[in-house]
Amino acid sequence: xxxxxxxxxxxxxxxxxxxxxxxxxxxxxxxxxxxxxxxxxxxxxxxxxxxxxxxxxxxxxxxxxxxxxxxxxxxxxxxxxxxxxxxxxxxxxxxxxxxx
Numbered sequence: 001x002x003x004x005x006x007x008x009x010x011x012x013x014x015x016x017x018x019x020x021x022x023x024x025x026x027x028x029x030x031x032x033x034x035x036x037x038x039x040x041x042x043x044x045x046x047x048x049x050x051x052x053x054x055x056x057x058x059x060x061x062x063x064x065x066x067x068x069x070x071x072x073x074x075x076x077x078x079x080x081x082x083x084x085x086x087x088x089x090x091x092x093x094x095x096x097x098x099x100x
Contacts, residue, residue: 004096007067011058011074012038013084018056024073025058029066031099034059055083061091061099 009030013021018035025033038057062070067088078084093099 001094002096003092003094004099006061006091006093006096006099007064008089008091009060009062009067009070009086010089011070011084011086012040012055013058013078014082015054015056017078017082017084018058021056021058021078025060025070028069028073030060030062030070032060061093063100 009025011021011025015037022033022035036057036059038055040055060070071086071088074084074086
């Protein structure tokens with residue numbers, strides 16, 4: 001079995017950004033993504049679901065080059081204006097050709 005080293009980019013953001021973020025990560029080179037609901041508390045405090053909507057957790061497995069493009073775009077266009085966090089992890093995947 002061949003394992004391929006790639007990057008897992010995780011973005012936690014306001015749900016109102018879901019469509020826009022999906023379009024961005026795909027445009028920047030992601031072949032796919034997974035979205036799940038997210039809850040929590042951070043530097044902006046505990047979010048009230050009733051007033052502010054839910055958060056989402058968007059995950060995508062990509063090459064390092066694509067991961068860096070996604071993070072750069074988030075830093076330029078999202079971090080200053082929205083409650084968004086992002087992080088990258090090293091992952092080893094089977095069928096790596098599906099992600100690049």
